């Protein structure tokens with residue numbers, strides 16, 4: 527039976543469940559970070575997206591139609607935060623698909639999906655191995671054969687495979703290559719055997735590395751185009767959360783330490799100027815300041831993370847812009863929205879949360895006027 531109280535509770539929870547799902551996905555990594563003593567990383571991820579502001583918008587052409595757009599949030603931007611990686615992947619998917627659309631407007635192209643690997647190594651050698659892989663890719667892309675055949679690329683680094691044995695790490699690249707439509711019939715065509723030979727040479731190894739290349743073709747029984755599926759496949763790669771938390775403490779520490787400041791995505795050729803990877807990494811909210819003509823903001827909804835979900839703590843009608851609310855004069859959130867919600871415990875990270883770095887990405891106006899029940 528639904529009591530009045532639980533009805534109120536249900537109404538006040540964020541309907542867009544993905545934010546809560548990703549935040550909860552961080553629990554394992556937070557526990558692991560705490561266990562191995564990564565206090566700063568733990569504080570960052572624990573404090574990520576505890577505060578979400580949505581812009582509720584109305585369609586002026588059809589007033590019954592409304593939508594929500596994320597407008598502000600305190601994202602941590604940590605490499606291994608599930609929420610921030612989800613936002614980054616959305617950005618990369620969007621940027622890639624837009625870039626491919628503009629390229630296709632100019633010329634007729636096809637796409638290849640290339641996987642380049644090296645023998646598994648230990649987590650202690652991760653950084654050195656990735657450096658070697660990157661240098662090898664530069665050597666490969668500077669060969670005449672590559673330059674003649676390939677117009678551009680998007681490259682993603684993955685460091686753990688699905689079946690990587692315990693104690694090992696499997697750094698490898700997944701790459702989308704852009705070629706002319708005529709490539710498959712041209713003398714510039716590179717077979718898998720040729721790619722393998724070129725990669726072995728670039729890697730400067732005495733064994734045959736595993737290389738896979740396939741043409742990206744429309745997928746059967748899928749609503750996605752072939753290119754969309756390839757983009758989603760390549761953009762999702764970095765470090766699988768579930769694989770990472772399964773690693774021993776020592777390996778986990780090595781992976782975190784050795785991937786600091788490591789770049790997981792890169793572009794080249796005709797794709798280079800079309801994608802801003804820095805923006806994909808940093809701008810985790812893409813709410814357009816100027817709404818499209820038919821959408822108008824009617825109110826802001828402010829959600830806070832309490833007891834395992836996002837709870838609506840305040841609505842602000844759009845005319846009451848946040849900047850117009852005087853400091854220290856903020857009305858408490860409506861009681862019916864929060865009366866069955868327990869305020870979060872003090873997590874002891876206030877020093878960090880008061881640091882400049884923590885505030886970097888957050889709208890200070892909102893923080894200054896933060897309402898805590």
Ligand SMILES: [Zn+2]
Pocket residue numbers: 571574575601602603604607608609610611
């Ligand atoms: Zn985060």
